[in-house]
Amino acid sequence: MQKKIRIKDIARLAGVSAGTVDRVLHNRGNVSPKARQAVEAVLKEVDYKPNIHVSALSLKRTYKIVITTPNISPGEYWESIHHGIRHAKEAYANLKLTIEVLTYNQYDIFSCMKVFRQIAEMEMDALIIGPTFHNETNALCEKMDERNIPYIFVDSNNEGACPLAFFSSDHYMCGTLMAKLITSLIPANSKIGILQAVRVGNQSANSTILRKRGFMDYISKQERAYQVLRIPFSVEEPENNETYLSRFFTDHHDIPGVVVMNSRGNYVASYLDNNHIHDVKMVCLDLTAPNVEALKKGQIDFLIGQEPEYQGFRAMKTMLEYLIFKKPVNRENYVQLDILTLENIGFYKRFNNILS
Amino acid sequence: MQKKIRIKDIARLAGVSAGTVDRVLHNRGNVSPKARQAVEAVLKEVDYKPNIHVSALSLKRTYKIVITTPNISPGEYWESIHHGIRHAKEAYANLKLTIEVLTYNQYDIFSCMKVFRQIAEMEMDALIIGPTFHNETNALCEKMDERNIPYIFVDSNNEGACPLAFFSSDHYMCGTLMAKLITSLIPANSKIGILQAVRVGNQSANSTILRKRGFMDYISKQERAYQVLRIPFSVEEPENNETYLSRFFTDHHDIPGVVVMNSRGNYVASYLDNNHIHDVKMVCLDLTAPNVEALKKGQIDFLIGQEPEYQGFRAMKTMLEYLIFKKPVNRENYVQLDILTLENIGFYKRFNNILS
DNA sequence: CTGTTAGCGCTTTCAT
DNA sequence: ATGAAAGCGCTAACAG
Numbered sequence: 001m002q003k004k005i006r007i008k009d010i011a012r013l014a015g016v017s018a019g020t021v022d023r024v025l026h027n028r029g030n031v032s033p034k035a036r037q038a039v040e041a042v043l044k045e046v047d048y049k050p051n052i053h054v055s056a057l058s059l060k061r062t063y064k065i066v067i068t069t070p071n072i073s074p075g076e077y078w079e080s081i082h083h084g085i086r087h088a089k090e091a092y093a094n095l096k097l098t099i100e101v102l103t104y105n106q107y108d109i110f111s112c113m114k115v116f117r118q119i120a121e122m123e124m125d126a127l128i129i130g131p132t133f134h135n136e137t138n139a140l141c142e143k144m145d146e147r148n149i150p151y152i153f154v155d156s157n158n159e160g161a162c163p164l165a166f167f168s169s170d171h172y173m174c175g176t177l178m179a180k181l182i183t184s185l186i187p188a189n190s191k192i193g194i195l196q197a198v199r200v201g202n203q204s205a206n207s208t209i210l211r212k213r214g215f216m217d218y219i220s221k222q223e224r225a226y227q228v229l230r231i232p233f234s235v236e237e238p239e240n241n242e243t244y245l246s247r248f249f250t251d252h253h254d255i256p257g258v259v260v261m262n263s264r265g266n267y268v269a270s271y272l273d274n275n276h277i278h279d280v281k282m283v284c285l286d287l288t289a290p291n292v293e294a295l296k297k298g299q300i301d302f303l304i305g306q307e308p309e310y311q312g313f314r315a316m317k318t319m320l321e322y323l324i325f326k327k328p329v330n331r332e333n334y335v336q337l338d339i340l341t342l343e344n345i346g347f348y349k350r351f352n353n354i355l356s
Numbered sequence: 357m358q359k360k361i362r363i364k365d366i367a368r369l370a371g372v373s374a375g376t377v378d379r380v381l382h383n384r385g386n387v388s389p390k391a392r393q394a395v396e397a398v399l400k401e402v403d404y405k406p407n408i409h410v411s412a413l414s415l416k417r418t419y420k421i422v423i424t425t426p427n428i429s430p431g432e433y434w435e436s437i438h439h440g441i442r443h444a445k446e447a448y449a450n451l452k453l454t455i456e457v458l459t460y461n462q463y464d465i466f467s468c469m470k471v472f473r474q475i476a477e478m479e480m481d482a483l484i485i486g487p488t489f490h491n492e493t494n495a496l497c498e499k500m501d502e503r504n505i506p507y508i509f510v511d512s513n514n515e516g517a518c519p520l521a522f523f524s525s526d527h528y529m530c531g532t533l534m535a536k537l538i539t540s541l542i543p544a545n546s547k548i549g550i551l552q553a554v555r556v557g558n559q560s561a562n563s564t565i566l567r568k569r570g571f572m573d574y575i576s577k578q579e580r581a582y583q584v585l586r587i588p589f590s591v592e593e594p595e596n597n598e599t600y601l602s603r604f605f606t607d608h609h610d611i612p613g614v615v616v617m618n619s620r621g622n623y624v625a626s627y628l629d630n631n632h633i634h635d636v637k638m639v640c641l642d643l644t645a646p647n648v649e650a651l652k653k654g655q656i657d658f659l660i661g662q663e664p665e666y667q668g669f670r671a672m673k674t675m676l677e678y679l680i681f682k683k684p685v686n687r688e689n690y691v692q693l694d695i696l697t698l699e700n701i702g703f704y705k706r707f708n709n710i711l712s
Numbered sequence: 713c714t715g716t717t718a719g720c721g722c723t724t725t726c727a728t
Numbered sequence: 729a730t731g732a733a734a735g736c737g738c739t740a741a742c743a744g
Contacts, residue, residue: 176699343693410736714743
């Protein structure tokens with residue numbers, strides 16, 4: 001167990017000063033080829049791990065990072081992502097950071113366009129994006145590319161853009177997993193209802209499309225023939241949902257299972273509970289407060305979690321470490337798909353990974 | 357957004373020097389009641405969060421921590437716990453730590469006694485224990501109590517001891533969860549096989565007993581009557597296992613599901629695969645390398661993970677922060693019970709939480 | 713009992 | 729282009 005190697009040690013070994021080593025490590029220039037080579041030779045030999053907390057301590061400049069995501073509601077998915085982002089900021093408490101958050105209505109493409117146009121003009125060092133609308137996101141990304149501002153996606157990747165990285169679950173596999181779980185709960189060859197959200201501008205979110213594809217592919221590969229039925233649903237005009245649901249469950253009173261591939265599973269769970277329909281198995285998505293409650297009450301059977309806190313945390317942390325410490329970045333980052341039930345939900349810590 | 361408050365700020369507000377504030381913060385004594393009150397008054401007002409990385413930077417003394425657990429095999433449960441411990445050490449890279457690891461044979465009570473007697477005499481600042489044998493563990497703990505050395509359990513708590521904390525899954529609920537999963541996979545009113553490990557000294561590990569109790573309680577609460585059958589199994593004398601298994605599956609050729617409540621599920625999975633028995637559903641425990649492989653091959657249907665890396669990480673981190681920064685400690689810490697399937701295993705990162 | 717000082721590893725500034 | 733020196737927030741050693 002040898003002692004940890006420090007900049008001072010490298011300097012001594014290379015026959016230069018600590019300042020020069022620092023200049024080499026950070027590519028700050030003003031180093032003669034000879035000195036650079038000497039330092040690089042030493043660096044090859046030793047296992048130098050900079051102590052980034054100490055490093056942050058002596059950093060002078062301030063950084064500005066902009067965050068844009070769908071609007072944040074308490075207890076819901078996007079709030080968790082923002083929690084994670086905030087924690088990453090706290091983990092580097094001695095960095096001088098300014099963070100600006102701009103959110104848009106994820107069910108209204110025009111809201112998104114407006115916010116993204118504003119962001120395109122802002123001063124910043126880096127951008128974190130929670131994308132919803134494919135083309136609008138790519139338009140923003142192009143502007144960022146021109147301005148040489150790095151950006152990272154959370155929640156899902158946006159095909160066609162060149163992010164520094166993305167942190168997302170594998171939505172296709174998420175759909176597959178939901179299909180596997182629901183089919184393990186219901187009889188062979190039966191009906192399955194799936195909820196489908198309607199959006200202003202009539203564009204489905206990319207993630208939902210992928211989930212549905214994963215779901216349908218799994219179903220169609222089974223020997224048993226399930227009949228998948230769509231349940232219409234609108235987040236923006238909730239007054240119609242009662243009607244939609246009631247019509248659906250009247251037409252299909254024998255339906256044994258429902259899958260909800262957005263985070264609104266609790267709407268259906270409540271509907272069923274209020275109408276004393278207790279024999280419908282449910283597999284739902286995201287650990288929003290109401291979904292967790294429905295799980296604990298036994299209204300939902302399986303809930304899939306996508307580690308939103310962790311996504312936000314890693315996105316922010318990765319960005320900071322790239323920006324400030326030039327740490328190399330993995331572009332593709334898929335997070336866990338957690339399976340929660342009545343039995344294990346109690347131990348699920350949202351900040352498991354993050355909190356000290 | 358106000359600036360972060362530092363010791364120097366507190367000193368100024370209280371009208372004392374930084375040294376005095378430090379003495380108050382760490383209860384080092386040598387502070388007049390008047391000064392102490394002044395500082396404490398300020399501390400009540402402001403939200404002071406010490407930067408522990410900076411703090412570690414200037415710490416002089418070295419700490420010695422002893423770890424004792426069952427023997428470590430590559431790719432298995434206890435190795436993961438040790439990984440986690442090592443990571444916590446790396447997270448506080450600038451602390452001066454000496455770590456000594458002593459392991460024992462978890463299937464042999466005499467091995468455990470010998471190692472624990474040795475530990476009881478060693479010099480150390482703190483101890484982390486992975487317990488197996490209840491009484492032997494408590495004997496060691498009593499010695500530690502006398503010597504005023506704090507200790508933390510990983511993997512399970514040991515009733516009767518007074519640990520600073522424990523990091524464990526809820527073994528009872530783990531059994532319950534396994535019961536729920538296996539019953540969701542097999543027909544009503546059928547047989548279920550469960551594997552039971554035999555130990556030298558004939559003492560079951562506490563965790564296994566709890567798991568089995570959780571399992572049986574769930575089964576007996578169901579309307580459907582399952583018949584639970586025990587499959588004998590020995591880790592220490594593996595040459596008999598083939599016979600045990602073959603006898604069992606011959607006698608019960610119609611068995612639709614098997615649950616393994618220790619980490620050796622892959623033994624059964626391999627046996628079934630080698631003998632071309634493909635219609636037995638399996639719910640197993642722990643993400644050992646061979647279990648994960650069996651899950652990926654479809655031989656195991658559900659695998660339960662107990663976050664061993666996280667347990668080790670948190671145990672070590674908690675100990676360090678208690679020892680060095682006097683950080684208050686939560687005694688009871690239950691970790692997640694992760695449900696893994698063929699679909700989501702690929703995204704499961706053992707060091708999710710830990711790795712930077 | 714208390715304030716001052718030096719130093720942890722790193723970055724930045726300032727002479728050279 | 730480079731080394732020396734100051735300073736980040738904190739603790740430890742020292743002088744009073």
